[in-house]
Amino acid sequence: MIDAERDLDGALAVAGALFAAGLGFEVHELLEPHWIHATGTRREALQGLIQVAVGYQHLANGNAAGAHSLLAEGATRLDGANLPGVDLTGLARAATAHAAALPSGDFALPGFPHSTR
Numbered sequence: 109m110i111d112a113e114r115d116l117d118g119a120l121a122v123a124g125a126l127f128a129a130g131l132g133f134e135v136h137e138l139l140e141p142h143w144i145h146a147t148g149t150r151r152e153a154l155q156g157l158i159q160v161a162v163g164y165q166h167l168a169n170g171n172a173a174g175a176h177s178l179l180a181e182g183a184t185r186l187d188g189a190n191l192p193g194v195d196l197t198g199l200a201r202a203a204t205a206h207a208a209a210l211p212s213g214d215f216a217l218p219g220f221p222h223s224t225r
Contacts, residue, residue: 116142120194123157124220132165135220149190156185156196157221160203172211179207194221 119138126134136158143154159182167175186200202218 116191117193120191120221123161127161127164127220130165130168132161132163132168135161149188152185153189153191153194153196156182156189156200158182159185160199161220163203163207167206167210176207176210179203179210183207191221196221 119142123135123138126132126138139154139158139161143151143158146154159178161182163175163178163182166172166178180203183200183203186196186203189196199218199221206218
């Protein structure tokens with residue numbers, strides 16, 4: 109039997125490494141299967157993480173409009189969402205600030221949330 113919680117914790121750890129490497133699309137691919145099977149605030153949180161990761165990918169590719177849209181929407185989904193043992197607040201705040209600073213603004217990738225369990 110698969111332990112969905114532990115599987116998600118592992119996926120978030122890998123997603124964090126991918127995100128830090130600037131591989132937002134790969135974060136999307138990794139987390140999408142978890143998002144598909146999730147419900148409620150967990151589904152919102154995963155969708156927010158995916159949107160923010162792809163938003164930063166758009167930013168790296170020079171698509172400020174796409175980045176703004178996904179960063180803002182993803183941050184909204186992360187606000188109040190819940191993944192047990194994962195603090196989403198920092199990423200939500202960073203994505204909101206970065207979306208507001210577009211199309212100009214030079215900033216580093218924020219940290220990707222991970223499980224503290």
